Structures are given as structure tokens and as C-alpha cells.
Amino acid sequence: MDNNNNNSSIQDSNKNEIGGQGDGGDDGGLPLVQCVARARIPTTQGPDIFLHLYSNNRDNKEHLAIVFGEDIRSRSLFRWRPQETQQDRMIRGAYIGKLYPGRTVADEDDRLGLALEFDDTTGELLASKATTWDVRNRTLVRIHSECYTGENAWSARCDCGEQFDRAGRLIACDHEVASGIKGGSGHGVIVYLRQEGRGIGLGEKLKAYNLQDLGADTVQANLMLKHPVDARDFSLGKAILLDLGIGNIRLLTNNPEKIKQVDHAPLLKCVERVPMVPIHWTNSNEGIDSKEIEGYLRTKIERMGHLLTEPLKLHTNVQSTEANQTQTQTQTQKQMNAALSSTSTLAI
Ligand SMILES: Nc1nc2c(ncn2[C@@H]2O[C@H](COP(=O)(O)OP(=O)(O)OP(=O)(O)O)[C@@H](O)[C@H]2O)c(=O)[nH]1
Ligand SMILES: [Zn+2]
Numbered sequence: 001m002d003n004n005n006n007n008s009s010i011q012d013s014n015k016n017e018i019g020g021q022g023d024g025g026d027d028g029g030l031p032l033v034q035c036v037a038r039a040r041i042p043t044t045q046g047p048d049i050f051l052h053l054y055s056n057n058r059d060n061k062e063h064l065a066i067v068f069g070e071d072i073r074s075r076s077l078f079r080w081r082p083q084e085t086q087q088d089r090m091i092r093g094a095y096i097g098k099l100y101p102g103r104t105v106a107d108e109d110d111r112l113g114l115a116l117e118f119d120d121t122t123g124e125l126l127a128s129k130a131t132t133w134d135v136r137n138r139t140l141v142r143i144h145s146e147c148y149t150g151e152n153a154w155s156a157r158c159d160c161g162e163q164f165d166r167a168g169r170l171i172a173c174d175h176e177v178a179s180g181i182k183g184g185s186g187h188g189v190i191v192y193l194r195q196e197g198r199g200i201g202l203g204e205k206l207k208a209y210n211l212q213d214l215g216a217d218t219v220q221a222n223l224m225l226k227h228p229v230d231a232r233d234f235s236l237g238k239a240i241l242l243d244l245g246i247g248n249i250r251l252l253t254n255n256p257e258k259i260k261q262v263d264h265a266p267l268l269k270c271v272e273r274v275p276m277v278p279i280h281w282t283n284s285n286e287g288i289d290s291k292e293i294e295g296y297l298r299t300k301i302e303r304m305g306h307l308l309t310e311p312l313k314l315h316t317n318v319q320s321t322e323a324n325q326t327q328t329q330t331q332t333q334k335q336m337n338a339a340l341s342s343t344s345t346l347a348i
Helices: 003-008 086-092 148-152 160-172 202-213 218-224 235-243 256-262 291-304 318-342
Strands: 033-041 049-056 063-068 138-145 188-193 248-252 269-274
Touching (some): 033 063, 033 235, 049 235, 063 160, 138 269, 148 202, 160 188, 160 248, 188 235, 202 218, 218 291, 235 256, 248 256, 256 269
Parallel strands (some): 138 188, 138 248
Antiparallel strands (some): 033 049, 063 188
């Protein structure tokens, strides 16, 4: 295909900075997302991944998609833009195959013998089986919420960093022997949403941690700070998945609310839940082991309905822990209520 001609015939496409969703179907009120740039990242773990950076019309945060599989293509990234050159497209990451020194054409990969095709009128990528992941495939997906402490500060208060690593390993492998889980065989997506602290931000999460050290659980701490238990919104994640041409999700989660929220019929369907069992539960020599994480998991199971069925191996006896917790929490609640009503020191 002569891509320069193609370019001139699609001047009307992509008039807006922010593009449409997925295969162009009804987006049912989802935010508009636009993949701004994509690049190949060779990893220390094995496979190359393709990092996608998104803008959107809901917030000004840089949400990300970590894509395993070169053929999972962002529709908004690949769509032809008026007047752009093949070099522009390669720089944005809208190329097939791999870049190499001296490459001049984005839409064709001579080495693979493959070429992308586009609608002459709209500039939309025409997804063919040879070049593009099929929207009907069941795709392993993790929708991950940012957690600075768990990902960068070696926190043993939560398992976010561990879950992030594990999601990548599961997507890369065919089959995880220890759990029997069928992997993604190199195809899948980790959507990385910038909703730190279940949406309350890092500063507020740190305050919540101090309340937890004073005896509150994660749910109580959020409520004491006058935040919802979970302030997250997964609609940006859905819009990103649709933009990537994903239709059937095998969702890595224990969170029933996430399963409910991710469905967006008829375009996006959670066809399977793949459990995220803490590594320490299956191998006591590995994974995070701390009394804080046990409290965190306990609260998830007992107060947030997370689908974790393994018995908790608490550092202390379950019943006495519950009794102690109730006592401490009552005390803390009283102290906190008093503090909240009499002074502004804990006000947000
Ligand atoms: N407010 C608050 N946020 C937390 C706390 N611990 C972890 N987080 C945040 O929780 C988010 C991770 O969500 P989780 O509820 O742990 O897990 P999930 O993603 O809902 O569920 P899974 O898919 O099963 O992992 C990240 O944004 C973390 O920053 C906490 O104690 N308080
Ligand atoms: Zn975390």
C-alpha cells in the first residue's frame, strides 16, 4: 500500500486530539482515550514488552498499558493522522514488527513480510488476522492500581508489587506449574492506572497507614479520613482495553467489584477470573510475610469480599486476633472520633 497516498485521503480522521474506542463501536459513555506513544522495552525478565502511554478526557494523569505481544495494537495509536510521515509514525511507535537502524517504513515490516492496512476514508487500522490480535481471543489481563509504596519502597503492608510481578510472569508463560494456572503464552495486558491508594492519593494513603498503626484496618482508616472505602473508577481501564482491541478478558483479580466494573457489554466481557493467591500462601519460603500484610488480606476478605479462599496463616491465633482487633479498633475509633470532632489536626 502507498501510505503517503493513504495519508492524504484521510485528512478528516482523528480531528480530535483524543480518539475513539476499540473497534469503533458504541463506547457507552466511557472516557475517551488516546495512545500518545508506544515503545518496545526489553525486560530483565525475558520477553520484550510494549509500553503504551495514554491521555484521556477525564484527568490529566499518564495512564499506561504494559502490552505483551507485538500484535496487540492500539487503534488510536495506529490510526493515520493527517500529514504525518512514516518517520513520524515510527517515532510515535505506530509501526509493525521491530525498529532497526535505517528502517524507513512504519506500516510494513520487510523482515516479517507483513504490512498493515488502513481504511482510506477514516484512517482506521484494518485489523487482519495476520497482523493484529483477534478481538475475540481470551486475553489475560491485570488491571493494576498504582502503589508507590508496594512497587518502589519495598512495602510489606500490601502485595501490590508482588502481584504486579506475578501478573507479568503469568502473561509471559504458557502454564504456571505451582498453581496450575494457564498463562497468556506471551499475550496479555497490564493496565496501569494512576489511582494511588485506591484513588485517594499517596498523601492520604500515608495518613491511612498512620491510622492503621494506631489500630484501624484499611477500611476504617479510609472512612476516618472521610474517603470512600474504595474511590477507584475502572472506566479508563475499560476504554484502554477496548482501544487495544481486547474483547474477552481473563481477569487476574480477587476483587469482585473489579469483575463487575470491567464488564462493558457487548464490547468487553470478563470471561474468566484468574485468582491472585499470595505467593506466601503457596510457598511459605517466598512472597511477602508480615503481620501488616495479614491484616491487609484479612480486611480484604472479611470487609471487602475478596475472593481468597485459602485459610489465612496468621502470625497469631485467628480468634484472639479478632477479639484484639475489635478492642483496639473500638479504642482507636473513639480516639479518632474525638480527635476529628474536637480539633482539626486529623482533618483532611
Ligand atoms: N487507601 C489505601 N489504599 C491502599 C492500601 N493498601 C494498598 N492500597 C492501594 O490499593 C490499590 C491496590 O488495590 P487492592 O485493593 O490492594 O487490590 P485490588 O486491585 O482491588 O484487588 P486485586 O485485583 O485482587 O489485587 C493500590 O492503589 C494501592 O495503593 C491502604 O491501606 N489504604
Ligand atoms: Zn500496595
